[in-house]
Amino acid sequence: MTPFRCSVRDRTIVAHWRRSRKQPRIVASRLAVARRRGDYNVGVNDDFDSITESTPLLAELRARIAADGPMTFRAFMEAALYHPRFGYYTTSAGSMGRGGDYVTSPEVHPVFGALVAKQIFELWNVMSRPARFDIVEHGGGSGLLARDILTWVSRREPAFAGALRYRIVETSPSLREVQQRTLADAGLADRVEWSTTATVGVTGCVLSNELIDAFPVHRVVRAGGVLREVYVTLDEHGRFADELRAPSDPAIASYFDDLQLLPGEGCFAEVNLDAPRWIADVAASLDRGYVLTFDYGYEAPDLHAPWRRDGTLLCFSRQSASSDPYQRVGKQDMTASVDFTTLRRSGEAAGLRTLGMTDQSDFLVRMGIGDTIASVAQERPGEMEEYFARRRVVMDLIDPARLGRIKVLLQGKGVELAPLLGFEGDPA
Numbered sequence: 001m002t003p004f005r006c007s008v009r010d011r012t013i014v015a016h017w018r019r020s021r022k023q024p025r026i027v028a029s030r031l032a033v034a035r036r037r038g039d040y041n042v043g044v045n046d047d048f049d050s051i052t053e054s055t056p057l058l059a060e061l062r063a064r065i066a067a068d069g070p071m072t073f074r075a076f077m078e079a080a081l082y083h084p085r086f087g088y089y090t091t092s093a094g095s096m097g098r099g100g101d102y103v104t105s106p107e108v109h110p111v112f113g114a115l116v117a118k119q120i121f122e123l124w125n126v127m128s129r130p131a132r133f134d135i136v137e138h139g140g141g142s143g144l145l146a147r148d149i150l151t152w153v154s155r156r157e158p159a160f161a162g163a164l165r166y167r168i169v170e171t172s173p174s175l176r177e178v179q180q181r182t183l184a185d186a187g188l189a190d191r192v193e194w195s196t197t198a199t200v201g202v203t204g205c206v207l208s209n210e211l212i213d214a215f216p217v218h219r220v221v222r223a224g225g226v227l228r229e230v231y232v233t234l235d236e237h238g239r240f241a242d243e244l245r246a247p248s249d250p251a252i253a254s255y256f257d258d259l260q261l262l263p264g265e266g267c268f269a270e271v272n273l274d275a276p277r278w279i280a281d282v283a284a285s286l287d288r289g290y291v292l293t294f295d296y297g298y299e300a301p302d303l304h305a306p307w308r309r310d311g312t313l314l315c316f317s318r319q320s321a322s323s324d325p326y327q328r329v330g331k332q333d334m335t336a337s338v339d340f341t342t343l344r345r346s347g348e349a350a351g352l353r354t355l356g357m358t359d360q361s362d363f364l365v366r367m368g369i370g371d372t373i374a375s376v377a378q379e380r381p382g383e384m385e386e387y388f389a390r391r392r393v394v395m396d397l398i399d400p401a402r403l404g405r406i407k408v409l410l411q412g413k414g415v416e417l418a419p420l421l422g423f424e425g426d427p428a
């Protein structure tokens, strides 16, 4: 079973595995027992992988460290994920979905895209049905969310379909190709435009799903009451290893100052400085409309709670999760939970108003996911097998221990306040 990028169970087990790495036999047997029980998806990476492995990316990173000294973890993560030739997202065209490294909501079932489309249709109505409405999706993955939104709109709301212009902002050339194939297969290729950066003059909705948790992060640890940053160096065997240094950027200390908190003593934490920059760019790109963000994350006090000793960094590869970023460099995904307090406040500083925040579980239930599942039973009573299959799959979307715990944030600019289906009872 392919893991979701951040399930609670994965985290707990991975944290345990990380603490116990010095006792590989015990860990291996625990893993074997848990696997037999079918409890979770977590793999033990081969510790020798990174020493014996030689890829152009590893060679380049080792040469860089040898020449320039240790690099920040952020620079390492950026290279591992987004190196223009060898990064995970540059090369990993087939990494998402049931057969890939991890599963996101659009990969689970088209009902996710259909219910997001229904919410955006309501936003178009609140804006008094402008003649042109843009959906700008940042980080389109395999293109399924675009496909499912456009399919729902064309079938269900032809007037909205006439106003809709869909753009995907995608930095990975290989994923852009995958998106183009997905949309061409659905006969929707001519309904979508692409760009690599946010375009200005948007009237409509900027949308993203699991984008911000894939931004490269600084890693810090609080040691002796002082913040230290994790740099990546090479040990005597040529393996990547942590080295603690003074923070590379004053913005790291300012980030915690603004929140008026620090990680607990001895705790690791991630600082995503790209997230506030991204939301400021998005706010500037929007003339009038909304920003609808789905991502794994927490409010800052929860994200940096003293019991979260290892931070939230997780890596995904070959259907297993680990917390070791130095394995399979460039061949595994890396993710860190989003600080929604800072994201919200940065949006507000850039002119966005926070309109609602909820969990995906509540959002999808309010949007009518229950009725959608039940409609199979009512419309085609002979097809109970399909009903149960669909129900099982769709439950993953709302399971609070899985995709259901993803946060959904709605921000707006130049729009009227109005009660909205997906956020009713959860005003910001």
Ligand SMILES: C[S@@+](CC[C@H](N)C(=O)[O-])C[C@H]1O[C@@H](n2cnc3c(N)ncnc32)[C@H](O)[C@@H]1O
Residues within 6 Å of the ligand: 089, 096, 104, 105, 106, 107, 138, 139, 140, 141, 142, 169, 170, 171, 172, 175, 196, 208, 209, 210, 211, 214, 215
């Ligand atoms: C974890 S994947 C999520 C994909 C998709 N939204 C989904 O839910 O399946 C992250 C996506 O964001 C893209 N991406 C990363 N940084 C980006 C940026 N700064 N601007 C636009 N896309 C970006 C990646 O190439 C990839 O398509």
